[in-house]
Amino acid sequence: MSDFDFKGKGILVTRAAHQAIGLAQRIRESQGRAIGFPALEILPSQQPDQARNLLRQPWDVIIFVSPNAVTHAMQLLSDHRLVATLGAVGQATAAALRQCGYSIDLIPADRYDSEGMLKLAPLQRMAAKRVLIVRGEGGRTLLGESLQARGAEVGYAEVYRRIKPSVDPTPLLAQWQEQVDLVTVTSVEVMHNLKTMLGEQGWPMLRHTPLLVISERMHLEAKKEGFETILLATGADDDAILAAIQDWIGCPT
Structure with missing residues (x-):
């Protein structure tokens, strides 16, 4: 039995379809209505050999930026084991690494993003260190550029x-007013995609619907976009999102 009670609220889940299953199930177990509308699709890298070669090189530090980075990197590695100081930008990423049999050496203590990772003491003095950032194609540059400025040699394995x-x-918009009480988004890209996908017709409804985000950076971006009510979860993992939904409903367990 769930510790939460979402009182029949309709919650839009915008994660990629393969990642939305667990959260949607837990929303239903918590007496909520999970409405699936993936605003992102994850595909393998178009240059897998390049990413595979980078992953097999010797590195002092390897940082994974998302659960997708872990999943696709492990597919490329096959039976090769990583030997390095391992970092995870968030709790969900750390959990994915642990499921693959790895221990996590570096994880932010407060905010789960590049800014939080850059606060960690072991990443302050990076002269002559080789750092590999495992990410999707075209990810943020802040982490890599900051580590380079601290003296590190930085590589990027873009695995998805x-x-x-x-x-x-159209079907979603037709039922929005009666069915959608809260929207969850787990990246700035998902938020922008959702706005684009719903179009001019959907933007007024989206803007007026409470939006749940998972980082301070997303919160700032949502304010710039014009969302009226923005909720901030403490992380991207399901537990943090569910707790934030419960807080919004106003019935703490």
Whole structure:
């Protein structure tokens, strides 16, 4: 039995379809209505050999930026084991690494993003250190550029790519007013994709619907976009998102 009670609220889940299953199930177990509308699709890298070669090189530090980075990197590695100081930008990424049999050496203590990772003491003095950042194609540059400025040699293993799904939003928009009480988004890209996918017709409804985000950076971006009510979870993992939903409903367990 769930510790939460979402009182029949309709919660839009915008994660990529393969990552939304667990969260949607837990929303239903918590007496909520999970409404799936993936605003991101994850595909393998178009240059897997390049990423595989980078992963097999010797590195002092390897940082994974997302659970998708872990999943696709492990597929490329096959039976090769990583030997390095391992970092995870967030709790969900750390959990994915642990499921693959790895211990986590570096994880932010407060905010789960590049800014939080850069606060860690072991990453302050990086002269002559080789750092590999495992990410999707075209990810943020802040982490790598900051580590380079601290003296590190930085490489990028881009193990997956993200695309915006081609989906007709008409059925969702037709039921929005009666069915959607809260929208969850787990990246700035997902938020922008969702706004684009819903179009001009959907933006007024989206803007007026409470939006749950998972980082301070996303919170700032959502304010710039014009969202009226923005909720901030403490992380991207399911537990943090569910707790934030419960806080919003106003019925703490």
